[in-house]
Amino acid sequence: MNKLIIPDLLNSLNSILPEIVLSLTLVAIILSDLIFHKNKKLLPYISLIGLIITFVFLINQFGKSDAAFPVAAQFSFLSLDPFSLFFKVIILVSSILIILFSVSSKEIESGLDRHGEYYGLIFGMIIGMFFMISANDLILIYLSLELLSLSSYILAGFVKTSLRNSEASLKYLIYGAASSGIMLFGISILFGIFGSTNLHEINELIRTPAATQLTFLISVIFIFAGIGFKISIVPFHFWTPDVYEGAPITITAFLSVASKAAGFAVLIRFLKVTFIDSLTGNGYWQLIGYIDWQTLLIIIAIITMTFGNFAALWQDNLKRMLAYSSIAHAGYLMLGVSIFSDQGLIAVLIYFFIYMFMNLGAFYVVMLIANKINSEEIDDYRGIGYSLPLLGTTLGIFLISLTGLPPTAGFIGKLYLFIALVDANMIVPAIIALLNTVVSLYYYVRVLRVMFLIKSDKTVSVNLNPLNFAVLMFMVIPTLLLGVYFSPLVNFAKESVQLLGF
Amino acid sequence: MNNFPILTFLTFLPILGMVIVLMLPKKQELSIKITTLLITGIQIILSIFLLMGYNFSAGGINDPSSFQFVEKFRWIDITGFAWIGKIKIDYFLGVDGLSTPLVLLTAIVVFIATISSWSIDKSVKGYFAMFLLLDTGMMGTFVxxxxxxxxxxxxxxxxxxxxxxxIWGGPRREYAAIKFFLYTLFGSIFILLVMIGLYFSSMETLADGTRVFTFNMLEMMNPANYTANGILSPLNPNNLRLIAYIALFAGFAIKIPMFPFHTWLPDAHVEAPTAISVILAGVLLKMGTYGILRVCYPVFPEITYQLAWWIALFGMINIIYGALTAMAQKDFKKLIAYSSVSHMGFVLLGMAGLNTIGISGAILQMFNHGTITAMLFLIVGVIYDRAHIRDLDAFGGLGKQMPIYTGFVTVAFFAAIGLPGLSGFISEALVFLGGFGSDTTRIFAVISTLGILLGATYMLWTMQRVYLGSLNEKWKELKDLTAREYFMLVPLTVIVIFLGVYPSPMLDLMNASVNAMVKFITDAQGVYSAFNSF
Structure with missing residues (x-):
């Protein structure tokens, strides 16, 4: 039996300072909601301050590779490695943006009396994701996943008066509960086989093939299903379009970026740490061969992206279209994971960083326009390019970047992905992914067509305040700049491929 | 003069113009137009400076030292630990005898298209901003x-x-625009894949002696730079060079457009506004053939040899098929569009000859087709502006009503047919000479001569239907050319006649490079067959 040692435990608290700050902010939000319940304007400020302090503590951890909360000599609950730091940065930046989105969202404003809940639950999600990214232990992964999920179920249905919201929330809850149940079942089988839930320990144990293959296979597939639900890959994607369409835009945007980032981080850690045999000299991972992960993931990735892109072709609601497009992007990312090399991992990290800006940006513009016209139907965007030139143009830039055309950043994300694929001699998946890009062009450009090619008599006007403008620029500038000068991002990603122990 | 980054200015001046245009208020339409005209005018002046400083004896093609006006800076430099994520990309511009004629052509055509855009009255600001962005893309591709x-x-x-x-096209503009977009993007994904494949197959040696993967085209052409097991390296016994060549060629061929990838062209041409048709036919189509000559030929010389027969075959199909389809058209613009398909076939046929005469003919044909087709589209634009229809059968006898206009039409039509004394003749003659000169392509050259006959048929038939005969009463009010239209047609006519009488300046411009390319491809056969033998 492994014992936790108290001094080690106290030492380890140092390593989770960002998480502690997040929890304190959560407490502060609840208290402020209780004490100053007349003044809800305070809440976003408290949230932002909390996030910024977290960021400072996070920067302190830069370059560290530590194990926190050790169990026995060589295993630990949490790992603080450059890999988790990268994803924490993504989650933190997107959280800051989401708080800023929420300030100007009409939908959220309508539920003013429950703003304490709203910001508190967002912090619940963030804390869940932070632990999930670092977790080395299946129990911790499961607990943090549940914290994330439960918070997001409620947030998806935040606007009580909206039927759409409630429907989304219920659907999300049902699918989520089922998949996390399956995952928990998988974890328990795994524990039954190995007597451990620590990923590193399992990795050591499966090197000596004691496990009966079938049970092991089933348990791993079950865990995979739980994670697959979070990143909405086919066949665990059914909730995505409905929830994305129904939930408030801010939450949809958050789910599509941050929650997906956390899911991918867990998936990568789970696959790499549990199954790795050795790293070859040029960065390829040799996996222990119970399951042909590569073929499985390539097939899932290809089905996911093809399904996402083709389904998006028929959508008339912009939010729903972006939901399917995010499924397609999960497919591209999955293809990057399936390379099983550090090169592929770099591609995934770069892609995610860029995806954050362009996807959040697209949702932000949709939100600003929906504030005014109360609709996300593509047909209602007729002539928007003329009546709202700034918003029309920026949405155009984000969509072109999502397609992956140069000179936008989306191209760089795709370029690195294809470089990694070609280097791994995976030419056929690369061609399929590229053909998918052509398909995706059609539905992204359809929005451009409606905005610019069709004129409308109605004129819409949106008054952008300086904050809106600043937030918009904060996302447009990286989307354009990273397309022509991407060295810093690639360097950051390159420094971040290291997982604890590997 | 030597330190002046002339190519950067040529390429990015339009972007500057775009920024100015975007800053001007929407109502100031005239100043927007004048800004664009000034920018494109400066481009012409810069390209004349380019010609004045040009060294006619430098070859270029695969030799970095004989490129001219070279600008080379490290743009992206990511040094990896181990090999991971290591990428070096240069900002590398330069011209040789292959690109200079096309830079010149772009400058001229864009300037004339600007004048032709004067009649645009819908969202002027957006139009010229896009126009200038397009200009940068075209110039950049050539340098x-x-x-x-x-x-x-x-x-x-x-x-x-x-x-x-x-936005500014005809009734079916949305369909035409998305078709153009999807076709070209489909083509460029293959270019992207081959680009990445080549990146992993060739290594450049840096000043400090380390070898890194490279995107530099000239380094890719050097057989000594191949890696041992890159998928597109001839040293790798399982290399995919043949497939990659076909993919790359197809990517470029969509732009030419080569049969069977040509169907986007008539739609795009018919719907595009006149000025954009002029640019499309005058410059954009040349990018396909330029890409083949710039990338496919020198990077894959051994496969070029192997597939020359096929290139000639498709050239011949383009010539005959384009001409036959043109003959069946009722819409004036569609007719010119298909005649473009036919004329671009000559470029392919000339290239396939793989000899100096043929390739010179191909490049010259690219230039001449650019000027002649620009003229033809302007001619269509002139009557469309007045009559608002383009139906060939609706006119008749315009020669009496608009004599000066018909004079220009005659020059353009005869140049397109290839009448001696006009520029089209020289390039077509060279293409045929080149085609006959090579055993592989002789048969196709012989059959393609039929294309000249067909070309004469549809052109003269059009002449007869639209400009000769008795005047249709409906068109009694049509006025002859305006001053603006003179400005567009006169310079092109001068070029067409000048190059028809005295083509040497243009041929001298490309001669050294064409020789270098032919020599490089011929010599490469020995080098590459040595690769295959071990």
Whole structure:
């Protein structure tokens, strides 16, 4: 039996300072909601301050590779490695943006009396994701996943008066509960086989093939299903379009970026740490061969992206279209994971960083326009390019970047992905992914067509305040700049491929 | 003069113009137009400086030292730990005898298209901003020598072109615009894949002796730079060079457009506004053939040899098929569009000859087709502006009503047919000489002569239907050319006649490079067959 040692435990608290700050902010939000319940304007400020302090503590951890909360000599609950730091940065930046989105969202404003809940639950999600990214232990992964999920179920249905919201929330809850149940079942089988839930320990144990293959296979597939639900890959994607369409835009945007980032981080850690045999000299991972992960993931990735892109072709609601497009992007990312090399991992990290800006940006513009016209139907965007030139143009830039055309950043994300694929001699998946890009062009450009090619008599006007403008620029500038000068991002990603122990 | 980054200015001046245009208030339409005219005018002046400083004896093609006006800076430099994520990309511009004629052509055609755009009255600001962005994309493609940079410029053209056709085009503009976009993007994904494949197959030696993967096209052409097991390296016994060549060729062929990838062209041409048709036919189509000559030929010389027969075959199909289809058209613009398909076939046929005469003919044909087709589209534009229809059968006897206009029409038509004394004749003659000169392509050259006959048929028939005979009463009010139209047609006519009588300046311009290319491809056969033998 492994014992936790108290001094080690106290030492380890140092390593989770960002998480502690997040929890304190959560407490502060609840208290402020209780004490100053007349003044809800305070809440976003408290949230932002909390996030910024977290960021400072996070920067302190830069370059560290530590194990926190050790169990026995060589295993630990949490790992603080450059890999988790990268994803924490993504989650933190997107959280800051989401708080800023929420300030100007009409939908959220309508539920003013429950703003304490709203910001508190967002912090619940963030804390869940932070632990999930670092977790080395299946129990911790499961607990943090549940914290994330439960918070997001409620947030998806935040606007009580909206039927759409409630429907989304219920659907999300049902699918989520089922998949996390399956995952928990998988974890328990795994524990039954190995007597451990620590990923590193399992990795050591499966090197000596004691496990009966079938049970092991089933348990791993079950865990995979739980994670697959979070990143909405086919066949665990059914909730995505409905929830994305129904939930408030801010939450949809958050789910599509941050929650997906956390899911991918867990998936990568789970696959790499549990199954790795050795790293070859040029960065390829040799996996222990119970399951042909590569073929499985390539097939899932290809089905996911093809399904996402083709389904998006028929959508008339912009939010729903972006939901399917995010499924397609999960497919591209999955293809990057399936390379099983550090090169592929770099591609995934770069892609995610860029995806954050362009996807959040697209949702932000949709939100600003929906504030005014109360609709996300593509047909209602007729002539928007003329009546709202700034918003029309920026949405155009984000969509072109999502397609992956140069000179936008989306191209760089795709370029690195294809470089990694070609280097791994995976030419056929690369061609399929590229053909998918052509398909995706059609539905992204359809929005451009409606905005610019069709004129409308109605004129819409949106008054952008300086904050809106600043937030918009904060996302447009990286989307354009990273397309022509991407060295810093690639360097950051390159420094971040290291997982604890590997 | 030597330190002046003339190519950067040529390429990015339009972007500067775009920024100015975007800052001008929407109502100031005239100043927007004048800004564009000034920018494109400066481009012409810069390209004349380019010609004045040009060294006619430098070859270029695969030899970095004989490129001219070279600008080379490290743009992206990521040094990896181990090999991971290591990428070096250069901002590398330069011209040789292959690109200079096309830079010149772009400057001229864009300037004339600007004058032709004067009649645009819908969202003027947006139009000229897109127009200038397109200009940058085209210039950049012709001067970039780094494959990555080349690809960025290549793709940069897609979006402005989509909007220019889609917003300012004819009734079916949306269909035509998206068709153009999807076709070209489909083509460019293959270019992207081959680009990445080549990146992993060739290594450049840096000043400090380390070897790194490279996007530099000239380094890709050097057989000594191949890696041992890159998928597109001839040293790798399982290399995919043949497949990659076909994919790359197809990517470029869509732009030419080569049969069977040509169906986007008539739609795009018919719907595009006149000025955009002029640019499309005058410059954009040449990018396909330029890409083949710049990338496919020198990077894959041994496969070029192997497939010359096929290139000639498709050239012949383009010539005959384009001409036959043109003959069946009722719409004036569609007729010119299909005649473009036919004339671009001559470029393919000339290239396939793989000898100096043939390739010179091909490049000259690219230039001449650019000027002649620009003229033909302007001619269509002139009557469309007045009559608002383009139906060939609706006219008749315009020669009496608009004699000066018909004079220009005659020059353009005869140049397109290839009448001696006009520029089209020289290039077509060279293409045929080149085609006959090579055993592989002789049979196709013989059959393609039929294309000249067919070309004469549809052109003269059109002449007869529209300009000769008795005047249709409906068109009694049509006025002859305006001053603006003179400005567009006179310079092109001068070029067409001048190059018809005295083509040497243009041939001298490309001669050294064409010789270098032919020599390089011929010599490479020995080198590459040595690769295959071990």
């Amino acid at each position: 970039a020598l780094d494959f990555f940079l080349f690809y960025i410029f290549w793709e940069l053209m897609l979006l402005p072109m989509y909007f220019l056709i889609g």
